Amino acid sequence: xxxFALLVEYDGAGFVGWQRQADGLxxxxxxxxxxxxxxxxxxxxxxxxxxxxxxxxxxxxxHIDLARDIAPDxxxxxxxxxxxxxxxxxxxxxxxxxxxxxxxxxxQRVYRYVILNxxxxxxxxxxxxxxxxxxxxxxxxxxxxxxxxxRHDFSSFRAASCQANSPWRTLDRLDVDRxxxxxxxxxxxxxxxxxxVRNMVGSLKLVGEGxxxxxxxxxxxxxxxxxxxxxxAPPEGLFLxxxxxxxxxxxxx
Amino acid sequence: xxxFALLVEYDGAGFVGWQRQADGLxxxxxxxxxxxxxxxxxxxxxxxxxxxxxxxxxxxxxHIDLARDIAPDxxxxxxxxxxxxxxxxxxxxxxxxxxxxxxxxxxQRVYRYVILNxxxxxxxxxxxxxxxxxxxxxxxxxxxxxxxxxRHDFSSFRAASCQANSPWRTLDRLDVDRxxxxxxxxxxxxxxxxxxVRNMVGSLKLVGEGxxxxxxxxxxxxxxxxxxxxxxAPPEGLFLxxxxxxxxxxxxx
Numbered sequence: 212x213x214x215f216a217l218l219v220e221y222d223g224a225g226f227v228g229w230q231r232q233a234d235g236l237x238x239x240x241x242x243x244x245x246x247x248x249x250x251x252x253x254x255x256x257x258x259x260x261x262x263x264x265x266x267x268x269x270x271x272x273x274h275i276d277l278a279r280d281i282a283p284d285x286x287x288x289x290x291x292x293x294x295x296x297x298x299x300x301x302x303x304x305x306x307x308x309x310x311x312x313x314x315x316x317x318x319q320r321v322y323r324y325v326i327l328n329x330x331x332x333x334x335x336x337x338x339x340x341x342x343x344x345x346x347x348x349x350x351x352x353x354x355x356x357x358x359x360x361x362r363h364d365f366s367s368f369r370a371a372s373c374q375a376n377s378p379w380r381t382l383d384r385l386d387v388d389r390x391x392x393x394x395x396x397x398x399x400x401x402x403x404x405x406x407x408v409r410n411m412v413g414s415l416k417l418v419g420e421g422x423x424x425x426x427x428x429x430x431x432x433x434x435x436x437x438x439x440x441x442x443x444a445p446p447e448g449l450f451l452x453x454x455x456x457x458x459x460x461x462x463x464x
Numbered sequence: 465x466x467x468f469a470l471l472v473e474y475d476g477a478g479f480v481g482w483q484r485q486a487d488g489l490x491x492x493x494x495x496x497x498x499x500x501x502x503x504x505x506x507x508x509x510x511x512x513x514x515x516x517x518x519x520x521x522x523x524x525x526x527h528i529d530l531a532r533d534i535a536p537d538x539x540x541x542x543x544x545x546x547x548x549x550x551x552x553x554x555x556x557x558x559x560x561x562x563x564x565x566x567x568x569x570x571x572q573r574v575y576r577y578v579i580l581n582x583x584x585x586x587x588x589x590x591x592x593x594x595x596x597x598x599x600x601x602x603x604x605x606x607x608x609x610x611x612x613x614x615r616h617d618f619s620s621f622r623a624a625s626c627q628a629n630s631p632w633r634t635l636d637r638l639d640v641d642r643x644x645x646x647x648x649x650x651x652x653x654x655x656x657x658x659x660x661v662r663n664m665v666g667s668l669k670l671v672g673e674g675x676x677x678x679x680x681x682x683x684x685x686x687x688x689x690x691x692x693x694x695x696x697a698p699p700e701g702l703f704l705x706x707x708x709x710x711x712x713x714x715x716x717x
Contacts, residue, residue, distance in 0.1 A: 220584070220587040220588055221587050221588070222587050222588050222590065267588060269588065284583070287583070287584065288583070291584055291585055295585075298587045298588070298590055299587055300584040300585055300586070300587045301584060302582070302584045329555070330537070330540070330541070330555075331473070331540065331544055331553040331554060331555045332544055332548075332553055333553070334473040334474050334475050334551045334552055334553045335473055335474070335475050335520060335522065335551070337475070337551055
């Protein structure tokens with residue numbers, strides 16, 4: 212068997228999320244079906260970050276094992292052919308060691324959250340941003356964000372459905388910037404709790420609107436209870452940007 | 465009557481183009497229907513640049529005349545309300561002089577054309593870029609583009625259906641740049657012939673692929689015949705970015 216790492220892009224809008232579900236089409240099902248066509252047998256896809264319904268990926272990483280000997284470029288092309296017309300594609304494929312794991316070998320996940328911060332509802336950005344019509348105070352949001360950096364118990368920002376063993380996570384980055392009529396939140400950590408990014412963004416929005424002082428992010432965090440933080444931001448603004456490994460997997464992109 | 469200028473964004477994918485047509489929904493029809501709801505009488509919308517089916521706008525400009533006295537912000541909100549759920553929105557509205565005309569007062573139109581230049585077909589950029597899988601030579605394209613700058617007879621780049629009186633146009637700008645996995649062409653002129661931008665891009669692609677030397681753009685131009693230039697690039701990569709006037713209409717954006 213040869214293990215292949217796959218760099219995957221998808222538009223979250225048409226899917227029930229990464230993971231297979233009985234009630235609709237998942238990214239996993241599209242990819243596994245295409246891989247099974249190619250392999251002639253069922254193929255299980257292991258993924259770095261399971262994304263929720265509506266969440267997009269620019270650089271999701273997954274791996275599959277194939278008995279067939281196939282050049283990585285050909286594999287990517289063949290998978291893309293079989294995944295038509297779904298809005299999923301394999302950007303790169305690479306042969307990796309048999310003990311390399313898309314999920315467990317990952318050392319960092321990077322996400323971007325886009326808030327369309329203008330009066331008018333989105334036309335071109337529909338389904339790709341959270342529309343917040345009232346002006347947000349970016350400086351206050353950036354100040355609030357700094358309270359979450361480092362190693363903490365993130366229970367306040369954790370979904371009830373979260374299956375992680377521990378609520379402790381180390382946040383490497385949480386930046387807030389204005390880009391044209393958008394407010395863009397960029398965040399990175401070895402791993403995130405379920406809904407953690409969306410719950411952090413939902414709380415930062417309260418700071419940006421002036422409902423919370425920036426220091427209140429510290430209070431919310433310290434409470435270590437979901438009710439202490441803000442609401443969950445909607446999925447359509449969230450993009451999984453990249454997953455990093457000790458050794459680059461796909462070469463220079 | 466009060467004349468209002470409108471700054472309009474739309475996703476071209478769901479429309480037969482700007483102009484009203486019998487066979488489908490146009491941006492003009494959506495906007496005129498919303499304005500008529502508001503005014504209580506039919507309203508004609510005059511536009512700066514009629515875009516084809518599939519072409520997007522980030523900053524289209526139009527004007528309407530209303531008997532009703534209404535604050536520009538309220539007008540924008542009301543139009544956006546009535547245009548739901550279509551992917552069109554009014555970003556700004558402003559009161560202008562009665563002799564100001566969205567089309568005839570415009571002194572410059574700025575377009576962007578996005579080519580997704582990578583092996584894998586688009587997932588997130590589907591309908592928002594022209595997919596060209598083989599690597600394009602950006603330096604050659606930029607060199608070819610320079611031959612079109614200035615005042616010329618652009619007959620080689622003009623659609624048969626073009627209704628302009630003269631094929632002469634003055635091209636202010638035609639830049640070619642790489643941005644991540646995209647090649648972005650930016651162009652500006654007082655006005656363009658029908659399909660001119662898409663025909664220029666279709667020709668530049670031939671240069672980027674090496675089928676044409678950069679100097680061949682000069683030859684194609686000099687022939688002053690449509691058959692001398694390249695094919696028309698597809699509409700989905702084209703964005704009307706902005707329309708400029710002697711005096712800024714919407715204030716600082």
